[in-house]
Amino acid sequence: MSELYKGEQINRDFKGKDILSIEQFNNESLGVLYDEVDATVQIVESEGGTDLLKWNFLATNFYEASTRTEFSFRFAMLRHGGSVDGPSDKMQYSSVSKGESLQDTAITFEQYADAIVMRHPQVGAVAVAASETNIPVINGGDGTGEHPTQALLDLYTIKKKMGKIDGLNITLLGDLKNGRTVHSLAKLLAKYDTTINYVSPAELAMPKQYIEQLGELGIQQYESTTLEDCLPTSDVLYVTRVQGERFLDQADYHRLKDHYRITPEVLEKAKDDMIVMHPLPRTGEITREVDADPRVAYFDQMKYGMYVRMGLLALVLGKTVQQPVNDTFLLTEL
Ligand code: NCD
Numbered sequence: 001m002s003e004l005y006k007g008e009q010i011n012r013d014f015k016g017k018d019i020l021s022i023e024q025f026n027n028e029s030l031g032v033l034y035d036e037v038d039a040t041v042q043i044v045e046s047e048g049g050t051d052l053l054k055w056n057f058l059a060t061n062f063y064e065a066s067t068r069t070e071f072s073f074r075f076a077m078l079r080h081g082g083s084v085d086g087p088s089d090k091m092q093y094s095s096v097s098k099g100e101s102l103q104d105t106a107i108t109f110e111q112y113a114d115a116i117v118m119r120h121p122q123v124g125a126v127a128v129a130a131s132e133t134n135i136p137v138i139n140g141g142d143g144t145g146e147h148p149t150q151a152l153l154d155l156y157t158i159k160k161k162m163g164k165i166d167g168l169n170i171t172l173l174g175d176l177k178n179g180r181t182v183h184s185l186a187k188l189l190a191k192y193d194t195t196i197n198y199v200s201p202a203e204l205a206m207p208k209q210y211i212e213q214l215g216e217l218g219i220q221q222y223e224s225t226t227l228e229d230c231l232p233t234s235d236v237l238y239v240t241r242v243q244g245e246r247f248l249d250q251a252d253y254h255r256l257k258d259h260y261r262i263t264p265e266v267l268e269k270a271k272d273d274m275i276v277m278h279p280l281p282r283t284g285e286i287t288r289e290v291d292a293d294p295r296v297a298y299f300d301q302m303k304y305g306m307y308v309r310m311g312l313l314a315l316v317l318g319k320t321v322q323q324p325v326n327d328t329f330l331l332t333e334l
Pocket of ligand 1: 068069141147150180240241279280281
């Protein structure tokens, strides 16, 4: 494929669509998704779950480690009354270990399941699988490329914690070169009136392609190697892990991995109503002592992750927990 397939525009209609990139979403589609998520939160909090996706099956194909993404997808499906299955132990026991292609594996799951969620170390690999199948394929992270569902849950968390997105000053910190969550999140924040600060060691800076893309949209962006510059004005501090698995030379990883360390002392210089986010897992960049700070939002991200994925799964499978607002329908019923 010459140009990377990034999925169809959603335009309020999620049914049957692959979810590969944040570029598929406009503000209206985000509104549709978040309305579904809000309604789902209410039902799950009062009833525990739904049977909306009964007799629907999700296949999980994770070729890289995952805790939150894989299990929040699994529990999302189960809480909607659906079922989940897929090779365990990161494909080690599937025919992938015999040399089967990604395409053939995806086509196999298409025969059994209604949707696939997939994670793969190579940029574009999920898109290749998606272009071979006719059921929704959801990108659970493709190498250093994108992680759209993480960005969707990150934005939902910011909305819930800050009450708005427009006008916010957001600092992305850490491995901005290899971290796929910040690639998707920056593109998502660019749909709003936000200011974005990129703080990283020079070697792990945000790739130019993203800065140019956001620049064309008129987003205010600042780059720095020190957090002190932007911490006092930040409304959101989004911390990321240095992605050890992407380094060719592990000596470089060890030199850079502890470059930033968020401690209670560091946070003394931040606003009282700033929130601290992290997609997790953390490997030392936020100390455990920070967890008691009321500004911490990474546990909320975990929780909302399941709800956002419940909403997304329902919509791509053509279902909704919301009542139809259709007067004609009600009248004919009478
Ligand atoms: C992230 C990922 O896999 O990109 N984790 C996640 O999905 N919550 C971040 C990371 O691994 O650092």
